[in-house]
Amino acid sequence: MSEKVLVAGVGMIPFSKPGASPSYTEMGAEALRRALADAGIGYQRVQEAYAGYVYGDSTCGQTALYEVGMSGIPVVNVNNNCSTGSTALYLARKAIESGSADCVLALGFEQMQPGALKSQWSDRPPTRERFLPVLWGQTPDMDGMPQAIRTFGGAGREYMAKYGCGMDTFAAVRAKASRHAANNPLALFRKVLSTEDVMNDTVILPGVLTRLMACPPTCGGAAAILVSERFAKQHGLRSDVQILAQAMTTDTAESFDPPSMLSWVGSHMVRAAVGQVYEQAGVGPEDIDLCELHDCFAQMEVISYETLGFCPEGGAERFVRDGDNTYGGRIVINPSGGLLSKGHPLGATGLAQCYELTQQLRGNADARQVAGARLGLQHNVGLGGACVVTLYGKN
Numbered sequence: 001m002s003e004k005v006l007v008a009g010v011g012m013i014p015f016s017k018p019g020a021s022p023s024y025t026e027m028g029a030e031a032l033r034r035a036l037a038d039a040g041i042g043y044q045r046v047q048e049a050y051a052g053y054v055y056g057d058s059t060c061g062q063t064a065l066y067e068v069g070m071s072g073i074p075v076v077n078v079n080n081n082c083s084t085g086s087t088a089l090y091l092a093r094k095a096i097e098s099g100s101a102d103c104v105l106a107l108g109f110e111q112m113q114p115g116a117l118k119s120q121w122s123d124r125p126p127t128r129e130r131f132l133p134v135l136w137g138q139t140p141d142m143d144g145m146p147q148a149i150r151t152f153g154g155a156g157r158e159y160m161a162k163y164g165c166g167m168d169t170f171a172a173v174r175a176k177a178s179r180h181a182a183n184n185p186l187a188l189f190r191k192v193l194s195t196e197d198v199m200n201d202t203v204i205l206p207g208v209l210t211r212l213m214a215c216p217p218t219c220g221g222a223a224a225i226l227v228s229e230r231f232a233k234q235h236g237l238r239s240d241v242q243i244l245a246q247a248m249t250t251d252t253a254e255s256f257d258p259p260s261m262l263s264w265v266g267s268h269m270v271r272a273a274v275g276q277v278y279e280q281a282g283v284g285p286e287d288i289d290l291c292e293l294h295d296c297f298a299q300m301e302v303i304s305y306e307t308l309g310f311c312p313e314g315g316a317e318r319f320v321r322d323g324d325n326t327y328g329g330r331i332v333i334n335p336s337g338g339l340l341s342k343g344h345p346l347g348a349t350g351l352a353q354c355y356e357l358t359q360q361l362r363g364n365a366d367a368r369q370v371a372g373a374r375l376g377l378q379h380n381v382g383l384g385g386a387c388v389v390t391l392y393g394k395n
Helices: 024-039 060-065 084-098 129-138 147-163 167-181 195-199 229-235 267-281 298-307 316-321 338-342 346-362
Strands: 005-012 048-052 075-078 103-110 203-205 220-228 241-249 290-292 375-382 386-394
Touching (some): 005 024, 005 346, 024 060, 024 103, 024 346, 048 060, 048 346, 060 075, 075 084, 084 103, 084 220, 084 241, 084 375, 103 346, 129 147, 147 203, 147 316, 167 195, 167 316, 241 267, 241 346, 267 375, 267 386, 290 346, 298 338, 346 386
Parallel strands (some): 290 375
Antiparallel strands (some): 005 241, 103 220, 241 386, 375 386
């Protein structure tokens, strides 16, 4: 990286259930106002904006931004499935790094509908259409299930068969998420659950998945103000959190050949992205203090421990049982409660992760503070596909 990229301000609103939230314009605008207030600058200082959302018409980004200001700046609308917010962050970071701008906004919001994710279009090819036979061939007994359940349930089942992992490992991960979320006032679900509570919930896929192991559809907004070091000095802005490294990857041929559900959910993308980040920053997984990990399903979190290098291949179950994924262990995973408890408004998720890691590195996370946090990793995956991994450091 050439220009040092600093996180000058972050903003996030409490996430809520579909039907109980304000409109996307209100959520996006309020997240932006909070980020600007946190940075201590006015909207007129922002030189470019990247607005992320999945479910909305063209230029919804401008519609939300215009509630706060109309300064004529470039506004780019971003849609990269569940990695949309991080993709907006990626573009904002590149603008600062290249020297083309000194103060850039990344905004994410989502006004979701109840129920399982589904395409809004029935008259055109779906994403990954060419590779859907891989999914169907690996999960023939799940025909008729929502694709997200089929995808992550299938990946969890393959992981269990390959490594002998028990379903209670996924349940323990969900219970851990609830304990963390209990200390997060912005999380949607704050009730503490036990492993038994999760195991005894409604079964979605026998022997693999209960309802509580899946994140809920959620509405919300989050934003970040990124600045160059010279801009921070010029305007007296805080410079205590820096983006040290970042990478975005997409699918390669080996994501689909040989057929595997573990590959289908992005393991190759993740390994490539995190490898680039570790190399850029000159660190390894052993150096990371905390991670906001894309736990759209508990199964995805377990799988990702290995792809991010936090434990050896096949070692995730022991990693969970030893408590190495929580406070007092090797690394604190999802101190926010993650997608499972905090919620997953697709366009906002990546920037909500940025919000949490920034607060942690500032030492402002209150009861969920990770002691001595200096390096925080962000992992955000959108199938279709794109993976964004970002490393933040205490500057």
